[in-house]
Amino acid sequence: MNIALIAHDKKKDDMMRFATAYKGSLSGHNLFATGTTGQRIMDETGLQVHRFQSGPLGGDQEIGAMIANNKMDMVLFFRDPLTAQPHEPDVTALLRLCDVYAVPLATNMGTAEMLIKGLDRGDLAWRSVANGEKGE
Ligand SMILES: O=C(CO)COP(=O)(O)O
Numbered sequence: 372m373n374i375a376l377i378a379h380d381k382k383k384d385d386m387m388r389f390a391t392a393y394k395g396s397l398s399g400h401n402l403f404a405t406g407t408t409g410q411r412i413m414d415e416t417g418l419q420v421h422r423f424q425s426g427p428l429g430g431d432q433e434i435g436a437m438i439a440n441n442k443m444d445m446v447l448f449f450r451d452p453l454t455a456q457p458h459e460p461d462v463t464a465l466l467r468l469c470d471v472y473a474v475p476l477a478t479n480m481g482t483a484e485m486l487i488k489g490l491d492r493g494d495l496a497w498r499s500v501a502n503g504e505k506g507e
Pocket residue numbers: 377378379380404405406407408409424425426427430431462
């Protein structure tokens with residue numbers, strides 16, 4: 372599966388804790404991230420991550436483009452609901468595309484844990500079937 376990991380600045384520590392806790396699950400998948408989030412995940416967990424631009428510089432849109440091309444299976448986006456973001460339109464557009472394409476989306480750590488546990492259980496196997504792939 373292709374999984375996107377994104378965290379706003381004040382949620383990056385949470386994302387690092389999450390990625391560390393679920394490193395075993397995440398390591399079996401292709402990981403993508405916005406620039407700064409991806410760099411920190413690689414530095415702090417050793418996981419391999421494909422990094423896009425930083426969020427404010429277009430990274431959210433690059434991940435959105437993968438969704439539009441049916442190349443993203445799950446988005447874990449730890450949003451900061453208490454801080455205004457200069458690229459709020461990009462954030463909204465990314466969330467909207469998840470809904471357009473029915474891509475499982477978590478916007479906080481609680482939901483992200485449920486999705487990862489579901490992933491481990493094979494709950495997302497339907498996506499690889501729908502995409503004509505063999506999974507992972
Ligand atoms: O701003 C972001 C998502 O909207 C995250 O971008 P960075 O991972 O580059 O900080």
